[in-house]
Amino acid sequence: MDQVRIGIVGLGNMGTGHAQYLIEGQVEGAVLAAVSDMRPERLTLATKEWGDRIRTFLDPEEMFRSGAVDGVLLCTPHYDHPQQAIAAFAAGLHVLVEKPAGVYTKQVREMNEAAAAGGKVYGIMYNQRTNPLYGKLRELIASGELGEIRRTNWIITNWYRSQAYYNSGGWRATWAGEGGGVLINQDPHQLDLWQWTTGLMPKRIRAFCQFGKHRDIEVENDVTAYVEYENGATGVFVTSTHECPGTNRFEISGDRGKIVIEDDKMTFWRLRQLESEFNAVNETPFDQPEVWKFDVPVQAGGAQHLEITRDWTNAILKGTPLIAPGEEGIKGLTISNGMLLSTWTDDWVDLPIDEELFYAKLQEKIAQSKRKGE
Structure with missing residues (x-):
């Protein structure tokens, strides 16, 4: 061929x-x-x-x-x-x-x-994934430059959608039409990048989704989720579609410092010495490792x-x-399904999720959906 x-x-x-x-x-x-x-x-x-x-x-x-x-x-x-x-x-x-x-x-x-x-x-x-910023982040983490990850934090609230947007199609923001809100419509890329760049999938999730907050819609449009990873690291994911102006800030903290992606640039606060090594020998109260701040050069590109x-x-x-x-599409979807299931059950959700329970809960929402799509 x-x-x-x-x-x-x-x-x-x-x-x-x-x-x-x-x-x-x-x-x-x-x-x-x-x-x-x-x-x-x-x-x-x-x-x-x-x-x-x-x-x-x-x-x-x-x-x-x-x-x-x-x-x-x-x-x-x-x-x-x-x-x-x-x-x-x-x-x-x-x-x-x-x-x-x-x-x-x-x-x-x-x-x-x-x-x-x-x-x-x-x-x-x-x-x-073609954005050079995220490719560079994945490379830095995989190479060990940041050290073992300790915390991830993504605030992604620059998805502003007015009521007019939701009114533009009967299928929009309905369980029957779209199957969810900000997590399934706007955030799949961030949920993918969250695990793709770090190489980490959560082991459990506790989330708080709010449905139709400040909007006349059925589905989630405001989410705050806390996750725990197998290595002991933790993460927070915050997203919404009603905040203006919004924020898009991805922060990853590791044993070697902190990397932040915001405003289309990457900043690395790099510790001269691993925090774990410094802490093992330091005897001075309130002392801390030497830190260097610099912008990470990233090549243009990404079509x-x-x-x-x-x-x-x-x-x-x-x-x-x-x-x-x-095959990797299921990873981010597992995280978003876990966030919804945690909210619906008002409890922690272990990953991989109970797929049959999620499906049953979703069917309940679809049955109650006011707009059945177009």
Whole structure:
């Protein structure tokens, strides 16, 4: 194979954006061959704008079976991702799925199992992994430059969404339509980066989610969560969609100091001596290790969605490793499911979570949902 014929499922904002850079030839070795959408008017518009060389399908599974595509990019509502991915794998296709991987880990685990059985290239659109800031952070932590991690703290409240935003679609901010709020819609990238950069998954979570705070919506839009890690480190994750102005600050404290990412730059307060080593020999009350503060140089780059699609295409054509393997989508989702389950049960939640209990609780919310989607 010297070219990947890509089919896009879902021509909303994201699907249309992906289609545009494919049509412009920005992904070497890839071509947009087909699109699928349940809305005939979207397909008519696609043909008008892009020509009839791109095949159109109302039914995505018909596209999967058509022989017109080698791989598919899924840009549909959250609940649809696993079912559509499983069908695509069954048809022998490569899959790239938009975030989030799904709404609940039970369905995503089934998707991962289908991917493993199919043996095709399976990626997820975690485009923030291409941001050089987070790549550099991951590198520094993995190399031991920060020492053993002791604390993580991410405040991500610059997701401001007005009531008008929520009113713009009947499916928005409903359990039936989206399956959650800020954790499933806005935060999947941060929840992924939280564990991807540090290499740590929590062992247990205690979270406090507030639903419809200052907004007329069903789902969570204000979250404060505390996590504990296997090595004894702790973490806090704070997020909301009603604060203005908001904050985006990721702070990681380790035995060698502290790294902060904020305002698109990275600052390292580096201890000259490991804190643990200093503490073992220090005999002077109130003394502390010498610390150096400096901005960490980070190369420009990071083509976001385009880079993930290029990376997936190269993995298909050349066998190169993925920046964002699809199997890893379950990690951030496990954390967000754990936060909701902790709130619903008013208790600690151990990871991996009780998937059946989460699913049952979610079904209760869906049954009570006032708006059933569109």
